[in-house]
Amino acid sequence: MKPPVGACSLEGAAAPSVHVSPGALPRRRGTPLILPLLLLGLWQGASSLELWSSAVLPAPAAVGRALWGLAASGEIFRHLGASFGRVLGGFALASALGCSLGFLLGRRPALGALCGGTLEFLRHVPPLALLPMLILWYGIGEGSKVAVIVLASFFPVFLNTLEGVTERDPRLEEVGRSLGLSEGEILRRIVLPEALPPVLVGLRLGLGYGWRSLIGAELIAAASGVGYLIQDAVALSRGDVVVAGILAMGGAGVALDALFAAVTERLVPWGGLRRSS
Amino acid sequence: MIGIRIRGLVKAFSPGGRTLRALDGVDLEIPPGSLTAIVGRSGCGKTTLLRTLGGLETPDEGDVAFFDPSGPRDPRSLRRGMVFQEPRLFPWLSVRDNIAFSLPREEGASAEAAERVEQILGKMRLQGFENALPHELSGGMAQRAALGRTLCFDPDLLLLDEPFGALDYFTRRTLQHDLAALFRSEGKTVVLVTHDVEEALALGQRVLLLDRGRVLSSWTLETPPGARAPDDPDVVRGRREILRHFGQSSGEGAGGRTEGSKILRNNTL
Numbered sequence: 001m002k003p004p005v006g007a008c009s010l011e012g013a014a015a016p017s018v019h020v021s022p023g024a025l026p027r028r029r030g031t032p033l034i035l036p037l038l039l040l041g042l043w044q045g046a047s048s049l050e051l052w053s054s055a056v057l058p059a060p061a062a063v064g065r066a067l068w069g070l071a072a073s074g075e076i077f078r079h080l081g082a083s084f085g086r087v088l089g090g091f092a093l094a095s096a097l098g099c100s101l102g103f104l105l106g107r108r109p110a111l112g113a114l115c116g117g118t119l120e121f122l123r124h125v126p127p128l129a130l131l132p133m134l135i136l137w138y139g140i141g142e143g144s145k146v147a148v149i150v151l152a153s154f155f156p157v158f159l160n161t162l163e164g165v166t167e168r169d170p171r172l173e174e175v176g177r178s179l180g181l182s183e184g185e186i187l188r189r190i191v192l193p194e195a196l197p198p199v200l201v202g203l204r205l206g207l208g209y210g211w212r213s214l215i216g217a218e219l220i221a222a223a224s225g226v227g228y229l230i231q232d233a234v235a236l237s238r239g240d241v242v243v244a245g246i247l248a249m250g251g252a253g254v255a256l257d258a259l260f261a262a263v264t265e266r267l268v269p270w271g272g273l274r275r276s277s
Numbered sequence: 278m279i280g281i282r283i284r285g286l287v288k289a290f291s292p293g294g295r296t297l298r299a300l301d302g303v304d305l306e307i308p309p310g311s312l313t314a315i316v317g318r319s320g321c322g323k324t325t326l327l328r329t330l331g332g333l334e335t336p337d338e339g340d341v342a343f344f345d346p347s348g349p350r351d352p353r354s355l356r357r358g359m360v361f362q363e364p365r366l367f368p369w370l371s372v373r374d375n376i377a378f379s380l381p382r383e384e385g386a387s388a389e390a391a392e393r394v395e396q397i398l399g400k401m402r403l404q405g406f407e408n409a410l411p412h413e414l415s416g417g418m419a420q421r422a423a424l425g426r427t428l429c430f431d432p433d434l435l436l437l438d439e440p441f442g443a444l445d446y447f448t449r450r451t452l453q454h455d456l457a458a459l460f461r462s463e464g465k466t467v468v469l470v471t472h473d474v475e476e477a478l479a480l481g482q483r484v485l486l487l488d489r490g491r492v493l494s495s496w497t498l499e500t501p502p503g504a505r506a507p508d509d510p511d512v513v514r515g516r517r518e519i520l521r522h523f524g525q526s527s528g529e530g531a532g533g534r535t536e537g538s539k540i541l542r543n544n545t546l
Contacts, residue, residue, distance in 0.1 A: 171361070171363070171365050172365060172367065174333055174361075174365075175359075175361070175365045175367075177332070177333065178331055178332075178333065178357065178358060178359040178427075179358065179378065179379040179426075179427075179430050180356065180379065180430070189378075190367070193367070193369045194367075194368075194369070196369070268369070269410065
């Protein structure tokens with residue numbers, strides 16, 4: 001159990017600090033906007049001075065016009081809706097699988113030892129490398145797209161759940177035992193709530209990883225989704241739409257993450273996300 | 278109320294492949310409704326003894342029998358509540374929910390249960406902090422909440438494992454006073470493990486010296502717990518008794534008695 005899980009938990013422990021620590025830093029309300037505005041100014045300045053061709057990187061004004069056009073026609077919302085649907089579907093499946101397997105392997109070390117090596121191998125295979133096989137198994141419909149997202153989201157959820165179950169404070173279980181709780185009650189009333197903060201960190205990371213895998217998922221014969229929008233714009237040499245699609249994807253990802261963080265702050269008021277990082 | 282008879286209790290551990298007998302044939306009787314203070318150096322086996330009484334360790338040899346002087350009872354109905362050195366509060370629960378933790382769900386929602394929790398909040402002087410989370414409490418408040426949680430369990434036997442050891446002097450004195458008052462009002466059988474000689478002599482009705490897994494000596498104090506001045510004849514006699522044993526049995530040769538005196542000046546073994 002220990003070698004694969006230990007190796008896995010390193011990622012699980014290190015990765016959250018990257019994602020979560022900015023929230024813990026003291027900052028003023030407008031501070032996060034300073035750098036993007038500065039970059040936007042530099043970008044516009046360089047484009048006005050024609051330091052590079054608009055084919056390489058279109059000017060912000062052109063991107064803004066493209067984004068406005070996509071929003072006015074409702075096209076961007078249709079694509080975002082399709083992408084959200086896929087990500088949430090894949091993420092829900094990955095969460096169900098990752099949480100169940102994490103709990104099972106965390107509570108049954110013998111099973112963890114049996115499965116650890118295989119899971120560690122699969123963790124190192126990028127979902128895109130499996131794309132041809134996924135198309136063979138699930139076709140070019142929604143199945144293969146959702147499968148890519150499941151593969152991208154699964155491991156952060158699984159590894160953080162496993163860590164949450166195995167790296168607990170055993171002294172709390174002792175309290176439960178001394179207060180006459182049965183094994184089932186200890187699992188339900190102590191193990192599950194105690195594991196919740198790392199599980200939520202895993203879910204948050206999994207959601208982010210799922211969102212990032214969208215382009216790969218929507219490479220597969222898609223007719224909708226932000227990934228498709230970007231791929232289509234590449235084929236039509238519409239750099240402004242490509243950048244507009246990238247901005248929409250990043251913005252939607254940030255909004256989704258902020259929503260998730262707000263929900264988890266309410267679910268774990270004792271500061272689980274920050275503490276477990 | 279529950280009494281305890283312990284015969285030939287042995288418990289060994291093997292840290293690093295070396296066998297250590299934490300309990301090496303303990304014989305002991307704890308009367309029902311008494312407050313027994315077990316005092317000894319670190320590693321003398323006092324926590325192992327308490328954990329064995331609490332059912333958290335299984336003895337290798339010997340026998341622990343619990344008896345109820347009012348008549349025979351089902352051993353499964355015996356409630357043993359333990360307070361640990363650290364509060365061990367559940368960080369996801371408020372003070373109120375921590376205290377009510379041992380109440381069954383259906384019972385926890387009843388008016389009587391709510392009243393019981395309120396009473397314990399009052400006894401533990403935690404009113405106004407019912408909805409606080411453990412990380413918002415001071416060390417003393419957290420330990421009072423932990424004691425309240427165990428009291429809400431309504432144990433027949435209250436086991437305290439150096440519950441005030443990690444607290445500052447003033448908080449410790451206050452909680453010692455609270456414990457003595459609780460002992461008088463609740464009338465439970467209490468076993469307190471401590472390395473603080475003055476704490477044992479201030480709170481114990483009966484003091485028991487443990488060394489290297491064996492009971493060295495035990496004696497009963499006449500004045501009630503919590504009402505003894507530092508120069509109370511019982512306390513002075515107890516200090517002398519402890520010094521006599523630990524001075525001679527420290528295993529440090531000729532310097533043993535001197536070391537024992539020094540140890541007692543610091544109030545700890």
